Amino acid sequence: MDEKMIKAILLALKKGDRVELIPVKDGVKVMRVRREEMKKSPGEPGD
Numbered sequence: 001m002d003e004k005m006i007k008a009i010l011l012a013l014k015k016g017d018r019v020e021l022i023p024v025k026d027g028v029k030v031m032r033v034r035r036e037e038m039k040k041s042p043g044e045p046g047d
Helices: 004-013
Strands: 016-022 027-033
Touching: 004 016, 004 027
Parallel strands: none
Antiparallel strands: 016 027
């Protein structure tokens, strides 16, 4: 990982996203994980 990648990781974490670091053959793969709450629409089952 270089300085540019580390800055991108820190920016994603600052926004509240999660970051996964996955070891691969050529180094480390960085994955950003976004999580959002799902809202029910009116008329959906369970109302």
